[in-house]
Amino acid sequence: MMRGHLDGLVLAVLATGPSHGYGLIEALRDRSGGVFDLPEGSVYPALHRLERAGLVASGWSEVGGRRRRVYSLTVSGRRAAEERRTEWRSFSAAVERVFGVGDRAEAGPAAGFADGAAV
Amino acid sequence: MMRGHLDGLVLAVLATGPSHGYGLIEALRDRSGGVFDLPEGSVYPALHRLERAGLVASGWSEVGGRRRRVYSLTVSGRRAAEERRTEWRSFSAAVERVFGVGDRAEAGPAAGFADGAAV
DNA sequence: CTCTAAGCCTAGCCTTTCTAGGTATGAGCC
């Protein structure tokens, strides 16, 4: 599950240049080192959502007899891409802090109820 | 929105010791530096979900005339906490790579259609 | 002719999260 980060990632890819849906899937797979291998059923609706929100604009093109719908960031889309990246850094740092506390707790009390808890 | 990372974060907190729901909310707020301020309606269902899944176990305790439901990791919960952390690192690194590409693209082609795209 | 890759699409399901309500106790204040 991409868990709500899909939009930000799509915007990030489009911030490096226009792309079509199928190419976007490949770009995400490549840039993520193979971690993100998204089904079309995730990406296409996301693009439509972003277009409805005015963050991307699309146009048709034809390459090698095949039609493509090419997406590009709008001005607010470019701004949104920046925002999403900032939000990600903040979110990521926060998660890291929470996980980080556990790094030192490996030698803590073993699983089970301490305290006044009774099972 | 916590976007699917809630379970991992809850498990991470419980990996440092047993806690009750209300205390968990405070722990997440504190450890995240105030970034995570979760409503009870998110945390309580999450705990119940984790208990149904066998990752945490609960017991009642009474402190200062108030009853508390104290949650603690089970053995598989402890394993799951580790897994979630590993998954997070991988996910986080992948997102970072995708966002990272854009770092250098700020001077790229301005927003708009390059290529053969027509609006 | 068949199969694969490139390309697009959507309906409906499932899961997670949040909103918005409810209940109860203890403590401090007037």
Add this chain to the structure above:
DNA sequence: GGCTCATACCTAGAAAGGCTAGGCTTAGAG
């Protein structure tokens, strides 16, 4: 006594996002 606040639990239902699973077309290879 009555008020409010912090502590502490709970759930129903809405909203949103992503995925499954289908469907469509053209080009090219075998």
